[in-house]
Amino acid sequence: MSSSSSSSTHPPIRKTPTTSFESLNNYDEQFPPLTGGSKKKKVSPTSEVDLGSTKPSSSCKSSQFQNWTRGKHRDQGTRRRRASLFIDEEVNGTTFEVGAGTAGSQTSVVELDSINPSSPGKSSQSHNSKIRKVRNSGFKSRDQSPKRREDPPFDICSSVLDTSINDWALADETNGETVEVSNKHRVLRPGMVLLKGFLSHDIQVDIVKTCRELGVKPAGFYQPGYRVGSKLHLQMMCLGRNWDPQTKYGENTDIDSKAADIPVAFSVLVEEAIREAHALIDRESGTEDAERILPVMSPDICIVNFYSETGRLGLHQDRDESQESIVKGLPIVSFSVGDSAEFLYGEKRDVEEAQGVHGVKSIIPNSAPMSLLNESNLRTGRLNLTFRHF
Numbered sequence: 001m002s003s004s005s006s007s008s009t010h011p012p013i014r015k016t017p018t019t020s021f022e023s024l025n026n027y028d029e030q031f032p033p034l035t036g037g038s039k040k041k042k043v044s045p046t047s048e049v050d051l052g053s054t055k056p057s058s059s060c061k062s063s064q065f066q067n068w069t070r071g072k073h074r075d076q077g078t079r080r081r082r083a084s085l086f087i088d089e090e091v092n093g094t095t096f097e098v099g100a101g102t103a104g105s106q107t108s109v110v111e112l113d114s115i116n117p118s119s120p121g122k123s124s125q126s127h128n129s130k131i132r133k134v135r136n137s138g139f140k141s142r143d144q145s146p147k148r149r150e151d152p153p154f155d156i157c158s159s160v161l162d163t164s165i166n167d168w169a170l171a172d173e174t175n176g177e178t179v180e181v182s183n184k185h186r187v188l189r190p191g192m193v194l195l196k197g198f199l200s201h202d203i204q205v206d207i208v209k210t211c212r213e214l215g216v217k218p219a220g221f222y223q224p225g226y227r228v229g230s231k232l233h234l235q236m237m238c239l240g241r242n243w244d245p246q247t248k249y250g251e252n253t254d255i256d257s258k259a260a261d262i263p264v265a266f267s268v269l270v271e272e273a274i275r276e277a278h279a280l281i282d283r284e285s286g287t288e289d290a291e292r293i294l295p296v297m298s299p300d301i302c303i304v305n306f307y308s309e310t311g312r313l314g315l316h317q318d319r320d321e322s323q324e325s326i327v328k329g330l331p332i333v334s335f336s337v338g339d340s341a342e343f344l345y346g347e348k349r350d351v352e353e354a355q356g357v358h359g360v361k362s363i364i365p366n367s368a369p370m371s372l373l374n375e376s377n378l379r380t381g382r383l384n385l386t387f388r389h390f
């Protein structure tokens, strides 16, 4: 998702400073993630991949995910970690809520990640939600080309609306399967807030159209990867400045295009989302402390990811931003539009070595609102924008 996590800014808490954290962020990882540390309890991978399945609450109980959330916090006092907020749209009365507090959405999700020193909260349980069965996406063979921008930029919109998508969605709607909508706006854990319904239909359409317009330009969408050859299972475009999984914010000679500016309208939305999150945090806590938990952030980079039906993103920490940004605990704001996703997050992937990981396990096919597809021509898939300040 985004940048830097606590870990890299607090070397004393790291047991094996380089290797453990370098191996943590494998954006190309295939789910389910396996246990990392030797001292870790063995858990059933099935229970973990069950996050967001049709039996979210029972399956969550023994999952590795909860091991992350329950891990010992031996350095709790000094570690900083990111917290999150999600905003989810409700469409046709249907919202997906996934696993331990994750929210995929029919339409949009906004997530704010901040780094804060507060003690870790419990993982959120899935509330009042039934979740459609997810078809497991296949794992494609790795593309060995390390180069970027060899192909023309990826177009996130199709020129004609694929009517089979609509048929599928309609059939699904008439299946009689209902998904109850839980609290629209809620604090999932300290500093992690979900705001469902934050992005109106019109704003979502504008976001898609703007991203499409920028995305087909030379600095637009491409499939990022590592020099060794593997590629992420998504299309990416950076606004404001460049980031990539290989060089992070460093110079990348493969990248010959300057990122387009972040549209002002996007920055205004980020501001509004943070304000909304503050109001919610204050309301829930009965204090006026929200800005300390979730500092105001003015983005200078927006990473736009597009996931097709088989897209995903391995578990990782957002920890590439500047020391200053991390020390200030600046939040990351994330908007998601289109298909829902199983978004996993947890305290620790490896109890001994990391905390605050997240990833996109799978995209829920044909879960995007038809009105959005009709008006924007967004391809089947999920568009995610994470705003950060380097």
Ligand SMILES: O=C(O)CCC(=O)C(=O)O
Binding pocket: 001, 002, 003, 303, 305, 313, 318, 334, 336, 343, 358, 359, 360, 384, 386
């Ligand atoms: O697509 C998402 O929701 C997550 C994206 C993400 O984690 C990232 O860009 O760092």
Ligand SMILES: [Fe+2]
Binding pocket: 001, 002, 003, 316, 317, 318, 358
């Ligand atoms: Fe991330």
